[in-house]
Amino acid sequence: MAHVITRPCCNDGSCVDVCPVNCIHPTPDEPEFMTAEMLYIDPDTCIDCGACIDECPVSAIYPDDQLAKADEPYLQINADYYKDHDVDGGLVKHQKAPQLPDDELRVAIVGAGPAAFYAAEELVKRRQIKVDMYDRLPTPYGLVRAGVAPDHAKTKGVENTFSAVERKPNFTYHLNVEVGTHITPDELRERYGAVLYAVGAPHDRRLGIEGEDLPGSIAATDFVAWYNGHPDYADRDFDLSSEQAVIVGNGNVALDVARILVTDPEKLAGTDIADHALDVLRGSKVREVIVMARRSIEHGAFTNSEFLSLGDLEGVDVVMPDELVLSEEAAAAEADDSLDSVIATKIRLAREFAERPQVDGNKKIIFDFLASPTTIVGDNDGVASVEYVRNRYVGDGRIEPTDETGTLATGLVVRSVGYRGRPVEGLPFDADRAVVPSDESRVLDGTGGDRLPGLFVSGWVKRGPTGGIGRNRKCGQEAARAIVEDFANGVLPAPSRDADDxxxxxxxxxxxxxxxxxxxxxxxxxxxxxxxxGRRRVKLVSVNELESAAQSAGDGA
Structure with a gap:
């Protein structure tokens, strides 16, 4: 019997660390880990020890004879990965930690999302290191709380890992404290030997087309934050009176938004979705959601697990084009069975969706590939339609617009083409890449590329908005290792003031x-x-409510 990893996989790699036979890949040491959709268990190497099941923070791993029917496709998805990935089993080797001085090191971490917590997790293992974590919101966990879809409760199980970190005696919260307002970056540097910024990429990327700012044209980042109860977005008003919505983009966030728009609100009522969002969704008129992608299925930015989960929605048809147009390269690779296994699975799932009969009266998620919006049409009253151009492949996976155009009537356009970082006070900023320039997590100055001692970055503000929880774990660990190495080598600046104030x-x-x-x-x-x-939690969605609840605990520690 082998074990199987299923949809909730968060890629944090904790299962890799405990596997005695190295049967879970890609590992954090393998280049593909940085872009992997999920992790996979090699059925030929797994020895059924169960260590990964106990370690998985999101309960995504099961023995193959205990899979729910909806998870049975993951038997093949796991096995398919090893058709074109040759890996060797064996004992997992761990790098020896550097010898640290007996002196105390105080580290400030700005941000309280996954990258911040995974760095903290590594740092608090050392008795000499004390971690103070800052966040401008009264609640921690970042996008795990405000970004993970409410119907993906298992993914939120990673909070258990963070909860274990926050209970460590050498860890302290400074939540509801904004760096730049309540304490300056310079004041942090005066008080801490190392300051790690893990503040994410909070803004949406723009389409750059006419009509983008009309009422009814919204950013997916805003919509997600709204239905997840982020205090900055709780008062937003989204009009869901249009029967047809258009989502521009085809990543996991786009699929999350599509799924939320067509899911029966009474199904969502059992989740931790914000009450204000649930009320609006109960009155929604949306019946069809068109997911518009400028390339074809082979280049779909969504993961196979998110794609597969669309098929489990009750009362919803997933509609594919009559013909899946692939690039010449992908078509040739598919014909000779050399197509990458992840892409091959994506194409296979799409064809399986296409073969399913559509049911009268069902809501629909319609995928429209090789299409790019050119104009959002409307007036001050809101969006009326989206004009688009059809694309085609021209070799080497490249696309170009054709003469074929079209128009989709809609009152709701959701822009879901990625996140973008913003400048961080006190740090240099690469405006082209929208990241803080760094080398091995160490912040570089904005001119000659020299390292700025004691300043570090992790997560999306370091590398851009790529990868999810798993990649942020690796990124956070890398930042922690850089801090530990600099501490061991005596190159961190000595604080000029005590952080006790x-x-x-x-x-x-x-x-x-x-x-x-x-x-x-x-x-x-x-x-x-x-x-x-009868829900996981009912979120408090205003800062005042959150502050009042926090004060009920007294002064605390």
Whole structure:
């Protein structure tokens, strides 16, 4: 019997670390790990020890004889990976940690998302290192709380890993504290030997077409934050009165939005979706969602697990084009059975969707490949339609527009073409790449490329908005290793002030600081309300509500 990894896989690689026979790939040491959709268990190498099941933070791994029917396709998905990936089993080797001085090192981490927590997880293992984590929101966990779709509760299980970190005695929260307002970057540098920025990429990328700012043309980033209860977006108003919605882009976020728009609201009512979003979705008129992609299925930016999960939606048809147009290179590779296994699975799933009969009265998610929007048409009252041009392949996987154009009537356009970082006060910024320039997580100056001692970056602000939780784990660990190495080598700057005055300093400047006790009080309030309503949690969505809940814990630690 072998074990099988299924859809909730978060790619954080914790299962790799505990596998005694190296049967889970790609590993964090393999180049493909940085772009992998998920991890895969080699059925020929697995020894059925069960260590990965116990370690998986999102409960994504099962014995092959205990799979739910909906997860049975993952037997083939796991096995297919090893058709074109030759890996060797064997004992996993771990790198020896450097010898650290006995001196204390205080590290400030700005941000409280996955990249921040995975760095903290590594740092707090060392008794000499104390970690202070800052975030401008009263709640931690970043996009795990405000980005993961509410109907993907298992993925949120990674919060258990973060919860274990926050309980460490050498870890301290400074939530509801904004760096740049309540404490400056220079003041952090004065108080900490190392400052790690893991602030993500919070803005949406633009389409750059006429009509993009009309009412009814919205960013997927905003919509996701709204239905997930992010305090900055709780007061937003989204009009779902159009029967047809168009999503531009075809990554996982695009599929999340499409799924939320057509899922029966009563199914969502059992999740932690924000109450205000649930109320609006109950009145939604959306019946069809068109997912517009400028390339074909072979270049789909969504993962196979997210694609496969669309087929489990009750009362929803997944509609594919009559013909899947592939590039010449992909078509040739498919014909001689040399197509990459992940792409081959994507194409196979698309054809299986195409063969399914459509049901009268069902809602629809319609994939429209090789199409690019050219203009969003409307007026001050809102969007009326989207004009687009049809694309074609011209060799080497390249595309170009054709003379074929079209128009889609819609009152809702969701732009889902990626995230973009923004400048961070006190740090250089590469405007072209929208990242903080760095070398092995160490921040570089904006001119000659010299390292700025004691400054580090991790996550999307370091590498751009690519990869999910798993890649952020590797990225956070890399940043932690850089800090530890610099500490061991004695190259971190010595603080000129003691960090013990931080609480007094930020409080004097108006911060209603939330510590661990305050966050646990918020967590308890939300989960208690959720239990009463038969839900995972009922989120508090305003800063005032969150602050009031936190204060119920008293002054805390």
């Amino acid at each position: 931080v609480v007094e300093l930020v409080t004097e400047r108006g911060a209603q600081r939330v510590d661990l006790a305050g966050w646990k009080a918020i967590d308890t309030v939300e989960k208690t309300a959720g239990k009463q309503a």
